[in-house]
Amino acid sequence: MPERALPYRPHNHDACVSHALADARAICRTQNARLTPIRERVLELIWQSHKPLGAYDILAMLGTEGHNAAPPTVYRALDFLLQYGLVHRIASLNAFIGCTHAGEQHRGTFLICRQCSNVLELATPEVSKAIEQAAAAESFRLDDITLEVAGICPRCQGDASNA
Amino acid sequence: MPERALPYRPHNHDACVSHALADARAICRTQNARLTPIRERVLELIWQSHKPLGAYDILAMLGTEGHNAAPPTVYRALDFLLQYGLVHRIASLNAFIGCTHAGEQHRGTFLICRQCSNVLELATPEVSKAIEQAAAAESFRLDDITLEVAGICPRCQGDASNA
DNA sequence: GCAAAATTTGAAACATTATAACATTTGCAG
DNA sequence: CTGCAAATGTTATAATGTTTCAAATTTTGC
Ligand SMILES: [Zn+2]
Ligand SMILES: [Zn+2]
Ligand SMILES: [Zn+2]
Ligand SMILES: [Zn+2]
Numbered sequence: 374m375p376e377r378a379l380p381y382r383p384h385n386h387d388a389c390v391s392h393a394l395a396d397a398r399a400i401c402r403t404q405n406a407r408l409t410p411i412r413e414r415v416l417e418l419i420w421q422s423h424k425p426l427g428a429y430d431i432l433a434m435l436g437t438e439g440h441n442a443a444p445p446t447v448y449r450a451l452d453f454l455l456q457y458g459l460v461h462r463i464a465s466l467n468a469f470i471g472c473t474h475a476g477e478q479h480r481g482t483f484l485i486c487r488q489c490s491n492v493l494e495l496a497t498p499e500v501s502k503a504i505e506q507a508a509a510a511e512s513f514r515l516d517d518i519t520l521e522v523a524g525i526c527p528r529c530q531g532d533a534s535n536a
Numbered sequence: 537m538p539e540r541a542l543p544y545r546p547h548n549h550d551a552c553v554s555h556a557l558a559d560a561r562a563i564c565r566t567q568n569a570r571l572t573p574i575r576e577r578v579l580e581l582i583w584q585s586h587k588p589l590g591a592y593d594i595l596a597m598l599g600t601e602g603h604n605a606a607p608p609t610v611y612r613a614l615d616f617l618l619q620y621g622l623v624h625r626i627a628s629l630n631a632f633i634g635c636t637h638a639g640e641q642h643r644g645t646f647l648i649c650r651q652c653s654n655v656l657e658l659a660t661p662e663v664s665k666a667i668e669q670a671a672a673a674e675s676f677r678l679d680d681i682t683l684e685v686a687g688i689c690p691r692c693q694g695d696a697s698n699a
Numbered sequence: 700g701c702a703a704a705a706t707t708t709g710a711a712a713c714a715t716t717a718t719a720a721c722a723t724t725t726g727c728a729g
Numbered sequence: 730c731t732g733c734a735a736a737t738g739t740t741a742t743a744a745t746g747t748t749t750c751a752a753a754t755t756t757t758g759c
């Protein structure tokens with residue numbers, strides 16, 4: 374059995390964060406996009422864990438660190454991060470999560486644990502292919518896919534104690 | 537080339553509606569569920585077209601016909617219809633659409649036209665299979681799939697005039 | 700039939716998520 | 730500098746969804 378994916382095992386999460394930030398800086402540099410302090414801070418907050426964060430959660434976190442922001446501040450930062458593929462929006466949760474494939478051309482599949490909330494993003498070409506074929510069979514021109522899978526992650530399946 | 541799916545061609549939509557209502561009555565009868573007047577009316581309103589309807593759209597429609605309902609009335613009816621698989625929620629639109637496979641065991645794939653808003657629901661076993669395999673590969677226990685495809689439907693592709 | 704229990708509906712308030720509109724500041728080019 | 734565009738601040742408001750408790754209706758056991 375292959376090693377479990379990062380969200381499902383203990384790991385040095387600081388490395389996740391710094392990797393994500395480094396990627397973001399690189400991507401913005403090559404695209405001449407401005408990763409301003411607010412935008413970077415929002416991205417960093419989103420990456421505090423592998424659980425998706427609501428816009429108002431982010432707002433509250435900014436609040437506790439003295440930056441008294443209003444909703445548009447956060448939504449604008451999120452729009453920017455979405456635009457450059459640095460975060461994804463989870464429609465079924467109205468929440469946002471850091472993209473683990475930033476820069477790569479991909480369509481994300483999100484495995485969302487109902488118990489611990491951790492989200493694993495998969496890049497699944499076979500799934501995308503199947504969806505593209507299904508759309509093509511109806512002569513539908515596909516622009517975008519929202520694919521969110523709810524269930525129980527391997528770690529929570531193991532837990533007898535449903536804390 | 538096979539005939540286009542219903543939402544993409546002129547058709548007798550009254551037949552869609554009466555079919556859906558008949559199915560709903562049958563399903564509720566066999567499940568000992570009460571398809572009360574409000575619930576049936578909400579289902580009928582949702583089926584007025586193949587475009588998804590927001591909860592507050594439904595609320596407004598009920599309002600114009602004299603039934604002055606409050607939000608919980610609509611949401612409760614929708615919860616009931618969702619529970620018995622008579623409608624689906626489109627997470628990416630915060631809207632609801634009648635299920636075209638009510639009673640059948642299925643996981644819906646929704647093709648959503650960005651231009652005309654019409655939605656086609658597909659039952660795509662190959663896609664479901666691929667998703668189930670991807671989840672299984674991560675030892676993730678799959679409970680539910682949200683699969684929504686945004687794009688342009690064949691009819692709108694044909695339109696030169698983007699009305 | 701009839702009373703108790705369960706389900707459904709009504710109504711008001713509230714919570715959460717997201718956007719509109721306009722003023723101000725900041726970064727940058729000429 | 731100066732002027733323009735992009736980004737941020739600020740206030741208000743829109744859109745979506747839930748909680749709570751009371752009243753009405755339907756079902757069930759007798
Ligand atoms: Zn991590
Ligand atoms: Zn991604
Ligand atoms: Zn129809
Ligand atoms: Zn369906």
